[in-house]
Amino acid sequence: MSVSTETPLQREEIRTIFEKGAPGRRAFVCPELDVPKVDGLLPDRFRRAQPPRLPEVSEPEIVRHYVRLSKRNFDLDSGFYPLGSCTMKHNPRLHERVTALPGHARLHPFQSPKRAQGALELMWNLERALAEISGLPHVSLQPSAGSHGELAGVLLARAYHEDRGQTRTKVLTPDTAHGTNPATVTMAGLEVVKVGTNPDGGVDLDDLRAKATEDVACLMLTNPNTLGVFDPNIREIADIVHGVGAVLYYDGANLNAIMGITRPGDMGFDIVHFNLHKSFTQPHGGGGPGSGPIAVSDRINPYLMNPRIVKREDGTFDLDEHGYEKSIGRLRGFQGNYGCFVRAYAYIRSLGAAGLRDASETAVLNANYLLARLGEVAEHLPLAFGRLCMHEFVLSGAPMKRELGIRTLDLAKRLLDHGHHPPTVYFPLLVDEALLIEPTETETKEALDAFADAVKAILEEAREDPEIARNAPYSTPVRRLDEAGAAKRPVIRQSLD
Amino acid sequence: MTRYTAVTDADREAMLAAIGVDSVEDLFAAIPADLRLQRPLDLPEGQPEQAVYAHLRELAERNVSAEDELTFLGGGMYDHYVPALIDMLTSRSEFLTPYTPYQPEVSQGGLQVMFEYQTAISELTALPVANASVYEGPSALASAGYLARLAQPAKRRFVISAGVHPHARETLRTYAHGFGAEVVEVPLRDGVTDPDAWAAAIEAGTGAVFVQNPNFYGAVEDVAALAAAGREAGAVVVASYDPITLGILVPPGECGVDVCVGEGQPLGNRLDFGGPSFGFFAATEAYLRRMPGRIAGETVDAEGRRGFVLTLQTREQHIRREKATSNICTAQALNALAGVVYLAWLGRRGIVELGELLLQRTHYAREALCAIDGVEPWHTQPVIREFAVTLPAPVEAVVERCAAEGVNPGLALPEENALLVAITEQRSRADIDRLADVLARALVREEVTA
Numbered sequence: 001m002s003v004s005t006e007t008p009l010q011r012e013e014i015r016t017i018f019e020k021g022a023p024g025r026r027a028f029v030c031p032e033l034d035v036p037k038v039d040g041l042l043p044d045r046f047r048r049a050q051p052p053r054l055p056e057v058s059e060p061e062i063v064r065h066y067v068r069l070s071k072r073n074f075d076l077d078s079g080f081y082p083l084g085s086c087t088m089k090h091n092p093r094l095h096e097r098v099t100a101l102p103g104h105a106r107l108h109p110f111q112s113p114k115r116a117q118g119a120l121e122l123m124w125n126l127e128r129a130l131a132e133i134s135g136l137p138h139v140s141l142q143p144s145a146g147s148h149g150e151l152a153g154v155l156l157a158r159a160y161h162e163d164r165g166q167t168r169t170k171v172l173t174p175d176t177a178h179g180t181n182p183a184t185v186t187m188a189g190l191e192v193v194k195v196g197t198n199p200d201g202g203v204d205l206d207d208l209r210a211k212a213t214e215d216v217a218c219l220m221l222t223n224p225n226t227l228g229v230f231d232p233n234i235r236e237i238a239d240i241v242h243g244v245g246a247v248l249y250y251d252g253a254n255l256n257a258i259m260g261i262t263r264p265g266d267m268g269f270d271i272v273h274f275n276l277h278k279s280f281t282q283p284h285g286g287g288g289p290g291s292g293p294i295a296v297s298d299r300i301n302p303y304l305m306n307p308r309i310v311k312r313e314d315g316t317f318d319l320d321e322h323g324y325e326k327s328i329g330r331l332r333g334f335q336g337n338y339g340c341f342v343r344a345y346a347y348i349r350s351l352g353a354a355g356l357r358d359a360s361e362t363a364v365l366n367a368n369y370l371l372a373r374l375g376e377v378a379e380h381l382p383l384a385f386g387r388l389c390m391h392e393f394v395l396s397g398a399p400m401k402r403e404l405g406i407r408t409l410d411l412a413k414r415l416l417d418h419g420h421h422p423p424t425v426y427f428p429l430l431v432d433e434a435l436l437i438e439p440t441e442t443e444t445k446e447a448l449d450a451f452a453d454a455v456k457a458i459l460e461e462a463r464e465d466p467e468i469a470r471n472a473p474y475s476t477p478v479r480r481l482d483e484a485g486a487a488k489r490p491v492i493r494q495s496l497d
Numbered sequence: 498m499t500r501y502t503a504v505t506d507a508d509r510e511a512m513l514a515a516i517g518v519d520s521v522e523d524l525f526a527a528i529p530a531d532l533r534l535q536r537p538l539d540l541p542e543g544q545p546e547q548a549v550y551a552h553l554r555e556l557a558e559r560n561v562s563a564e565d566e567l568t569f570l571g572g573g574m575y576d577h578y579v580p581a582l583i584d585m586l587t588s589r590s591e592f593l594t595p596y597t598p599y600q601p602e603v604s605q606g607g608l609q610v611m612f613e614y615q616t617a618i619s620e621l622t623a624l625p626v627a628n629a630s631v632y633e634g635p636s637a638l639a640s641a642g643y644l645a646r647l648a649q650p651a652k653r654r655f656v657i658s659a660g661v662h663p664h665a666r667e668t669l670r671t672y673a674h675g676f677g678a679e680v681v682e683v684p685l686r687d688g689v690t691d692p693d694a695w696a697a698a699i700e701a702g703t704g705a706v707f708v709q710n711p712n713f714y715g716a717v718e719d720v721a722a723l724a725a726a727g728r729e730a731g732a733v734v735v736a737s738y739d740p741i742t743l744g745i746l747v748p749p750g751e752c753g754v755d756v757c758v759g760e761g762q763p764l765g766n767r768l769d770f771g772g773p774s775f776g777f778f779a780a781t782e783a784y785l786r787r788m789p790g791r792i793a794g795e796t797v798d799a800e801g802r803r804g805f806v807l808t809l810q811t812r813e814q815h816i817r818r819e820k821a822t823s824n825i826c827t828a829q830a831l832n833a834l835a836g837v838v839y840l841a842w843l844g845r846r847g848i849v850e851l852g853e854l855l856l857q858r859t860h861y862a863r864e865a866l867c868a869i870d871g872v873e874p875w876h877t878q879p880v881i882r883e884f885a886v887t888l889p890a891p892v893e894a895v896v897e898r899c900a901a902e903g904v905n906p907g908l909a910l911p912e913e914n915a916l917l918v919a920i921t922e923q924r925s926r927a928d929i930d931r932l933a934d935v936l937a938r939a940l941v942r943e944e945v946t947a
Contacts, residue, residue, distance in 0.1 A: 014803045016613050028842050030851055030922070038857065041879060042717070042879050043879060048745055051845050052621045052744065052845070055841045056844050066586050069606040071606065072605035074600070078591075086596050097550065098557070104557050108562075110570050118557055144632035145828075179815040182818040185819060188676070189675045192818075232529060260538045266534070284595060286593075290827035329667050332633055333635040334770070349541060350501075350549050358502065359499065362504050364524050365509065416603055442502060444503040445503075445504065471799070476602040478602055478605055486796035487808050487809055493612070494612070
């Protein structure tokens with residue numbers, strides 16, 4: 001007789017909330033009708049014939065269902081999460097507490113500015129802090145995430161040129177860029193022109209010179225880039241781009257490497273977006289919410305989104321809906337993801353200037369230490385570019401695949417069995433079998449050592465028997481999933497028929 | 498070392514030795530010296546947790562929230578009750594602190610939540626396809642515009658009803674200027690989209706039409722008729738809905754709507770001064786491969802167990818880059834979780850009961866306010882949860898007088914000199930009577946002053 005080692009929780013039969021419950025069960029008790037009932041208020045032609053088939057479940061059923069589901073997730077609070085480019089740093093619980101205060105959480109976005117002075121002051125202070133950190137004086141907090149901030153940035157660059165009577169149709173993006181960059185350019189009605197990468201991982205200057213023409217609207221650059229490399233030629237890049245009258249856009253996804261050390265504004269950038277959910281530690285929520293404020297130079301300022309927060313001479317704050325006639329307009333409703341502003345502001349107040357600098361220095365130290373530890377297996381997993389890194393680095397799994405017969409995907413899946421979330425894999429695209437590793441500053445040396453040891457153990461195991469990694473993971477709630485089948489015959493909702 | 502980092506002096510020494518450099522400074526050697534900031538950032542000094550708490554609480558206390566006054570504010574976000582179980586579930590580390598489920602084997606919880614959420618939105622809207630959320634309402638509508646633009650590249654004219662939320666209209670204009678579409682606005686007549694002007698505005702080159710139900714002024718629109726005019730011209734019909742009304746309103750999928758979007762905040766999300774909430778996005782089958790954002794799909798694992806993955810990713814920016822259907826990456830997963838939990842909490846009967854309660858109380862409130870001398874309905878269309886009335890005195894001054902008595906009577910619409918009044922299940926008959934009383938007295942005083 002064999003003994004199962006599977007726990008019921010991990011391997012229970014999966015049913016959705018729509019397959020649970022029974023007719024008549026409920027969690028919501030509707031307040032009683034306390035006004036005279038009037039018939040015919042909604043004409044029959046507007047009235048729904050059949051109610052939506054929502055679940056019929058009690059409160060205990062809902063709680064148990066979702067708590068059990070939660071246990072089928074890996075999360076940052078439970079383990080190391082070195083997902084490159086996502087800056088999975090610790091989320092202080094203070095932020096959840098202050099965001100939930102009724103004065104923040106139950107403040108209506110249409111409340112009169114006179115009765116929302118605390119919120120507007122908080123947003124003003126956050127704008128000033130982001131301006132200082134970026135070295136660019138004017139800030140809009142409105143965009144909902146990094147890619148939304150990118151859209152704002154490209155539309156601003158476009159508006160700037162249009163205001164000068166110029167039609168510029170091209171946007172330069174390095175081939176190392178996040179996918180959001182080129183997708184944003186198309187959405188803003190412009191054309192992507194790719195710029196190559198030099199052997200050191202920076203922008204290929206000759207290629208840039210050749211492509212920087214008078215019809216270029218802007219260059220979108222991440223520095224340090226997605227290879228974890230700070231481009232030392234940044235001054236020259238800025239000069240080339242400004243030389244043809246184009247605008248410089250800084251993708252702030254990697255700001256966590258440079259806070260208090262160097263500033264995009266000082267490097268010559270005109271526009272930068274922040275990912276508050278990365279550098280300024282918002283819980284990532286399983287895929288949001290995020291927040292993507294932007295900071296801009298004086299020449300871009302007239303086009304910033306409405307509304308703007310203004311500080312009046314008497315020290316009070318107001319929202320100016322239509323103050324800037326050249327504004328590109330709104331990018332969303334209301335003032336942005338205020339709950340994220342509260343958290344980011346609390347973080348900046350907690351750390352202060354010295355703490356933010358320390359965070360970046362430690363992020364870079366941790367990344368370099370993990371890189372050094374993984375240098376012990378460099379024959380299988382070499383660093384793609386350079387010798388040191390900034391806050392993240394890219395290894396190539398190509399030798400590992402060639403010599404040990406396991407792919408980056410296999411290594412990632414086997415890491416799950418060791419209790420670590422894998423790094424970002426197969427990005428950036430120009431590195432074969434890429435692993436993009438970002439440990440962040442909030443990890444201990446012991447956590448970094450444990451991860452490095454796990455990678456070493458997996459490689460040693462693969463030398464003996466590559467099948468183990470190829471079939472991993474084993475200890476997770478499900479084994480490898482058929483993604484191709486899911487895309488081929490999409491089932492994207494529970495059938496209730 | 499801050500309270501969120503853990504590198505001791507001894508750690509640092511050992512780490513630097515392993516790296517093979519003498520100092521942390523050396524790690525930044527790639528940054529040209531003249532680009533290094535030679536001074537500390539000009540920010541307030543860091544503070545201990547208790548001091549930051551006190552500061553943030555002090556700021557909170559200088560806001561007048563729905564906790565502090567009797568509020569009838571709406572206009573896109575509403576003070577519905579958020580059940581306690583939502584706070585509990587959304588603050589669980591397992592939902593709160595992971596990121597997008599790139600590793601499905603350890604993200605089954607989040608992926609199943611997305612799948613359930615998609616099912617709930619599909620049921621609400623009676624449309625077969627829903628994504629796992631977008632940012633919020635107005636940008637969801639603009640994203641639907643981008644979908645239409647890509648679906649029919651030759652058609653560059655958009656027609657939008659003036660009943661669509663002003664923020665959504667403005668957001669659509671911003672986006673459309675970028676991707677190249679002209680936006681034409683159709684006025685209202687007696688509170689709803691003027692059907693003649695609507696039909697006249699739609700022509701062969703119209704790529705998409707946009708309507709909101711109930712509209713910004715609370716009126717129920719004849720979406721089926723408006724959609725028919727759009728479909729006849731071959732336009733993508735986009736409708737924005739308030740999800741809380743879909744227990745009693747004919748769903749968009751039965752009205753000829755191609756894409757339904759909306760603001761998800763009423764479904765279990767806090768007001769949060771405007772965000773984060775979520776936007777929902779549902780469509781007919783024809784647009785499945787043109788959807789923006791993440792979509793969870795059902796599949797099986799290597800041992801045949803049921804499981805979920807992110808699917809149809811070839812639409813997305815990280816695969817398709819400049820040819821992607823959208824640039825969205827991070828969306829609003831945690832807020833969508835609150836949304837689906839809220840819908841399970843309301844349940845099949847609850848969403849109808851809640852809709853019926855709002856319908857009756859809103860009617861009662863409109864009657865009560867219109868019984869005041871000089872207060873007139875701005876329109877007489879059916880309303881479900883919100884309505885507009887015109888006032889005999891300047892609306893902004895009247896709002897201030899009411900606020901001084903602890904009642905926020907609604908959103909001032911200065912152009913129409915109207916007040917937009919929203920009802921939720923948290924506003925009882927007694928609350929509505931108090932509003933009528935305070936408003937009546939404010940009007941008397943304001944008229945006397947004038």
